[in-house]
Amino acid sequence: MNRIFTTAVSRMTLIYVALLSAVCIIFSSFIYTTASSEIDRTSRRQVSGFRTGFGSFIINENDSEQLRQAEAAEAKRHLRVTLFLVNSIVIGGGAFVCYFLAKRTLQPIEESVNAQERFTSDASHELRTPLASMKTEIEVALRDKNLTKDDALQLLESNLEEVNALHLITENLLHLARHKELMETKQIDMPKLIKSIEKKYNQKFKIADMKFEIDNKTTKLISNQGVIQQLITILLDNAIKHAGKGTKVILKIHKKGSNLHINVIDSGVGLNDEALEKIFDRFYKADESRTASRSSGHGLGLSIAKQLVGALQGQIGVNHGPSGKGLDFYIVVPVM
Amino acid sequence: MRILVVEDEYKIANALKRGLSSEGYATDVAYNGDDGLANALNDPYDLVILDRMLPGGYDGIAIVSEMRKSKIMTPVLMLTAKDSIPDRVAGLDAGADDYMIKPFAFEELLARIRALTRSDENKTPDAKLEYKGLSLDLKTKLAFREGKSIELSLKEFSLLDYLLRNPEVVLTKQQIIDHVWDYDADILPNTVEAFIAMLRNKVDRPFEKGSYIQTIRGFGYKLEKRA
Numbered sequence: 001m002n003r004i005f006t007t008a009v010s011r012m013t014l015i016y017v018a019l020l021s022a023v024c025i026i027f028s029s030f031i032y033t034t035a036s037s038e039i040d041r042t043s044r045r046q047v048s049g050f051r052t053g054f055g056s057f058i059i060n061e062n063d064s065e066q067l068r069q070a071e072a073a074e075a076k077r078h079l080r081v082t083l084f085l086v087n088s089i090v091i092g093g094g095a096f097v098c099y100f101l102a103k104r105t106l107q108p109i110e111e112s113v114n115a116q117e118r119f120t121s122d123a124s125h126e127l128r129t130p131l132a133s134m135k136t137e138i139e140v141a142l143r144d145k146n147l148t149k150d151d152a153l154q155l156l157e158s159n160l161e162e163v164n165a166l167h168l169i170t171e172n173l174l175h176l177a178r179h180k181e182l183m184e185t186k187q188i189d190m191p192k193l194i195k196s197i198e199k200k201y202n203q204k205f206k207i208a209d210m211k212f213e214i215d216n217k218t219t220k221l222i223s224n225q226g227v228i229q230q231l232i233t234i235l236l237d238n239a240i241k242h243a244g245k246g247t248k249v250i251l252k253i254h255k256k257g258s259n260l261h262i263n264v265i266d267s268g269v270g271l272n273d274e275a276l277e278k279i280f281d282r283f284y285k286a287d288e289s290r291t292a293s294r295s296s297g298h299g300l301g302l303s304i305a306k307q308l309v310g311a312l313q314g315q316i317g318v319n320h321g322p323s324g325k326g327l328d329f330y331i332v333v334p335v336m
Numbered sequence: 337m338r339i340l341v342v343e344d345e346y347k348i349a350n351a352l353k354r355g356l357s358s359e360g361y362a363t364d365v366a367y368n369g370d371d372g373l374a375n376a377l378n379d380p381y382d383l384v385i386l387d388r389m390l391p392g393g394y395d396g397i398a399i400v401s402e403m404r405k406s407k408i409m410t411p412v413l414m415l416t417a418k419d420s421i422p423d424r425v426a427g428l429d430a431g432a433d434d435y436m437i438k439p440f441a442f443e444e445l446l447a448r449i450r451a452l453t454r455s456d457e458n459k460t461p462d463a464k465l466e467y468k469g470l471s472l473d474l475k476t477k478l479a480f481r482e483g484k485s486i487e488l489s490l491k492e493f494s495l496l497d498y499l500l501r502n503p504e505v506v507l508t509k510q511q512i513i514d515h516v517w518d519y520d521a522d523i524l525p526n527t528v529e530a531f532i533a534m535l536r537n538k539v540d541r542p543f544e545k546g547s548y549i550q551t552i553r554g555f556g557y558k559l560e561k562r563a
């Protein structure tokens with residue numbers, strides 16, 4: 001657990017316990033005052049009872065007074081012990097309950113803070129890596145006294161790649177920041193949206209030497225168009241980067257009840273169960289044999305998708321493809 | 337001196353190899369954790385530069401731990417884009433000797449490499465290796481004997497650097513190859529002999545009295561001052 005949360009939980013527990021103790025003490029002292037005045041009254045009555053009932057006995061006034069006092073003191077002592085025991089049990093047991101209560105209260109906050117921290121750390125990792133590539137390449141080239149024009153051209157090309165990667169990442173981050181502010185919903189004309197996506201991606205899939213198919217069964221619905229569009233874009237970009245040449249990608253969209261289902265299914269090599277579990281984690285890249293043209297921004301894309309889906313109170317996940325081959329990314333978001 | 341770079345970003349890895357090689361370090365590159373660990377365990381490196389997050393079964397932390405478990409105490413410089421304090425602490429506690437955050441300055445990396453490979457006798461401020469009147473400036477790559485400066489080629493520099501780090505120790509040809517040439521280098525059986533001869537021509541031959549580079553027949557070579 002995060003240290004801030006450990007201290008927060010202890011502090012909250014202390015406050016709860018202090019409140020509980022205060023209530024217990026006030027309550028006990030109230031009981032004690034009431035009960036002890038009752039004891040005093042009863043014992044006085046008993047003594048006077050003695051006197052009237054056994055008139056023949058001549059009891060010394062002083063003796064009876066002492067007896068009365070001793071009895072009352074004994075009763076009060078008993079009362080004090082009982083109250084002390086009860087309070088100890090209540091406060092002691094209460095402390096445990098308070099601790100778990102405090103932990104439960106703070107848990108969702110902790111989770112969201114952790115997620116935020118992870119995202120920031122992931123994003124900064126993703127921003128630093130292209131910068132590090134560029135910096136190292138440039139510095140090494142500048143130290144080279146016999147740098148040829150070809151070397152320089154190669155360096156510029158490589159740097160441009162990194163600049164493009166950085167551009168993509170910053171765009172994604174800006175989108176995310178903007179969407180978080182503007183989570184407004186309005187009517188979306190799905191066939192129109194899909195058409196624009198189709199136009200853009202037919203080209204992209206063609207370049208990547210892959211097949212692309214769309215199966216849309218929705219017409220009009222109410223949600224945030226920007227977010228829906230970006231979610232589809234992220235999943236399709238992800239498929240282009242990882243399914244590989246010659247594979248086929250299907251975008252399936254349908255509405256079931258009040259939920260919009262989006263699936264992006266590819267016929268690539270897929271992933272093992274372990275990798276599947278980790279794919280939304282931080283900047284996990286299952287692809288081990290990365291080539292010189294690194295696929296930057298991949299991890300960030302899915303990470304952003306997860307955040308966006310969370311903002312729409314939906315779900316995102318991935319399964320093995322229907323025929324056991326490839327991957328089936330799914331998004332389910334409530335719409336109207 | 338031979339360095340292993342374990343880094344999955346091709347561009348960074350290749351730029352490092354290029355930059356380090358031009359500084360006279362024999363440099364090998366592993367692009368994933370498993371290869372990196374295998375190399376670190378099997379070859380006698382003088383320094384390992386290790387990326388923290390790596391594809392494959394072993395990340396930077398796991399590689400350092402495995403190395404230390406196998407009693408390989410080669411200095412490890414960890415390179416990473418993760419800069420939080422707990423990350424740095426975890427890296428150093430796992431057995432890394434130093435930690436650098438990406439993006440880093442190449443100049444600083446070189447300085448840290450020099451620092452990590454300094455022996456106890458060579459903690460001088462001027463980055464020099466010295467043995468009985470023969471010295472080598474690690475920054476300018478010039479050798480000095482009897483007040484005269486000697487210019488060296490990159491390989492001659494690496495060779496003299498290795499000899500000066502192991503004075504009065506008999507070094508076999510294989511040991512010399514392991515520490516002066518990288519994995520991809522083309523080495524013929526007489527390559528070491530050829531370079532030793534070139535080095536002698538510069539360090540011993542021009543001087544009237546005394547020699548430093550000794551041949552030990554049947555074993556190899558030794559740096560020792562003889563009159």
